[in-house]
Amino acid sequence: MLRRMRRAGSRFCPRLPAFPRAARAAALLALPVIFGGWLSGPQSTLDTEGPVAESQRHLFYTTLWVTVVIFVLVASVLAYATIKFRARTSADEHAEPPPQSHGNPLVELTLIGLSVAALVVIAIPTLRGIMYTYDVPEAERAGAYEVTATGFQWWFKFDYPAEEVELPNNAGRAPLTVANELVIPAGRAVRIDLRAYDVIHSFWVPKLAGKVDMIPNRGNHLWLKADRPGYYWGQCAEFCGESHAVMRFRVIALAADEFAAWLENQKHNARDTAAQSAGDNNDTAPAARVQFAAYEKIPRNTPGWSADFDADPLVNWRRQQEPRPAGSPPADAALIARGRALFTEKTCITCHTIRGHHIGGAPFAPDLTHVATRTTIAGGLLENTGANLHRWITDPDGVKPGNKMWRGVGGMSGYTVRDDDNTLDWRTHIAVTAPEAAALVAYLQSLK
Ligand code: HEC
Numbered sequence: 001m002l003r004r005m006r007r008a009g010s011r012f013c014p015r016l017p018a019f020p021r022a023a024r025a026a027a028l029l030a031l032p033v034i035f036g037g038w039l040s041g042p043q044s045t046l047d048t049e050g051p052v053a054e055s056q057r058h059l060f061y062t063t064l065w066v067t068v069v070i071f072v073l074v075a076s077v078l079a080y081a082t083i084k085f086r087a088r089t090s091a092d093e094h095a096e097p098p099p100q101s102h103g104n105p106l107v108e109l110t111l112i113g114l115s116v117a118a119l120v121v122i123a124i125p126t127l128r129g130i131m132y133t134y135d136v137p138e139a140e141r142a143g144a145y146e147v148t149a150t151g152f153q154w155w156f157k158f159d160y161p162a163e164e165v166e167l168p169n170n171a172g173r174a175p176l177t178v179a180n181e182l183v184i185p186a187g188r189a190v191r192i193d194l195r196a197y198d199v200i201h202s203f204w205v206p207k208l209a210g211k212v213d214m215i216p217n218r219g220n221h222l223w224l225k226a227d228r229p230g231y232y233w234g235q236c237a238e239f240c241g242e243s244h245a246v247m248r249f250r251v252i253a254l255a256a257d258e259f260a261a262w263l264e265n266q267k268h269n270a271r272d273t274a275a276q277s278a279g280d281n282n283d284t285a286p287a288a289r290v291q292f293a294a295y296e297k298i299p300r301n302t303p304g305w306s307a308d309f310d311a312d313p314l315v316n317w318r319r320q321q322e323p324r325p326a327g328s329p330p331a332d333a334a335l336i337a338r339g340r341a342l343f344t345e346k347t348c349i350t351c352h353t354i355r356g357h358h359i360g361g362a363p364f365a366p367d368l369t370h371v372a373t374r375t376t377i378a379g380g381l382l383e384n385t386g387a388n389l390h391r392w393i394t395d396p397d398g399v400k401p402g403n404k405m406w407r408g409v410g411g412m413s414g415y416t417v418r419d420d421d422n423t424l425d426w427r428t429h430i431a432v433t434a435p436e437a438a439a440l441v442a443y444l445q446s447l448k
């Protein structure tokens with residue numbers, strides 16, 4: 001029986017000459033190169049666009065190739081020994097083992113020497129990489145741009161210490177604050193101070209830099225540089241609670257003059273409806289359709305895909321900055337005014353700042369002064385469209401489980417509060433009907 005199986009086996013696995021085997025191994029190793037496209041998604045660390053991520057990629061490949069060489073050497077020796085010294089006959093099975101090299105000082109010292117050499121080959125670029133990625137290089141330090149990033153459950157806040165704005169209610173001046181979309185100058189080193197409000201988060205922009213932890217009560221930092229203007233995906237990379245997986249952000253790198261113009265606009269107080277209507281000038285321009293903020297690209301022939309999508313998300317980001325993007329419906333001043341009143345009535349102002357429109361607001365909720373200039377909302381989870389804003393405002397928990405707008409944060413009540421009788425049940429505190437949401441959305445969309 002056994003013999004029959006062996007014979008059958010040898011029929012199905014004929015011995016192959018050595019060359020095709022090596023060729024097959026090479027083909028296997030080449031797979032990542034051949035299918036490089038698979039590795040070039042928006043969060044690919046192998047398709048880098050800045051020097052910090054590039055140095056990390058080089059280190060990855062150095063380690064990979066050293067280990068590939070070790071693997072090939074060990075596997076070849078193993079294969080050689082297995083084939084050459086295998087028992088062919090039953091006499092072989094009882095024969096003395098071939099001479100052993102165990103304890104041979106030359107072999108052992110060579111192996112130790114080679115291992116040390118391999119470790120050194122990996123250690124030198126590792127140490128160099130650690131030093132390089134730790135902080136902005138000396139030569140670029142003077143010109144580096146500084147921002148502070150703070151992780152919250154489950155969104156990111158970005159402060160610009162060099163840019164001051166007037167806080168509502170004569171509360172003094174404070175750094176410009178935006179949420180979930182970090183806009184930086186391209187081609188310039190950016191030093192990011194990392195903070196956390198509640199639990200440990202981690203800052204990661206795969207194509208630019210990361211990951212570095214954001215730790216409560218502890219200063220941490222990283223630096224990055226975008227080689228050229230672009231729109232990059234970021235992600236919290238440390239499990240931080242139930243909506244961790246949807247805690248994302250975007251980095252938008254701009255040329256110096258465009259960056260300065262962006263800063264200038266963000267520093268202004270929120271626009272008024274009158275100014276909004278004055279910007280009505282391009283209703284007749286054709287609407288551009290751009291697929292931009294969705295986490296996954298919409299594949300061809302599936303609902304939502306359009307042949308007119310522009311592949312460059314930066315194009316759409318720019319379009320989002322225009323006071324009245326081409327093709328958008330005319331602003332409804334009455335509806336916007338109703339939304340603005342509702343923003344106070346519904347106690348949204350206890351958490352959200354809208355500079356120039358409302359007194360109130362707190363540092364633990366996204367600043368909404370220019371929310372309509374962002375391409376995403378809710379921690380980079382949703383595209384910033386009217387429909388998504390509507391969804392978010394009427395049912396935040398359905399969009400992002402457990403979020404702090406739903407549960408409350410920093411002592412402020414959210415859409416739900418704990419029952420007074422301590423039963424640990426939650427009851428509704430803020431409810432937004434569909435018509436109210438429509439007015440709030442019109443208002444929020446006017447905030448450019
Ligand atoms: C308890 C504080 C609190 C209250 C009250 C509150 N929010 Fe929020 N809001 C938040 C927090 C926190 C987030 C971020 C949630 C996330 O992404 O995880 C948020 C996110 C948002 C966003 C998305 C902002 C962005 O850039 O991602 C909008 C829009 C918004 N809230 C509108 C409202 C409106 C309208 C109301 C009133 C009906 C309201 N909020 C009431 C805390 C609050």
Ligand SMILES: [Cu+2]
Nearest residue numbers: 201236240247
């Ligand atoms: Cu997080």
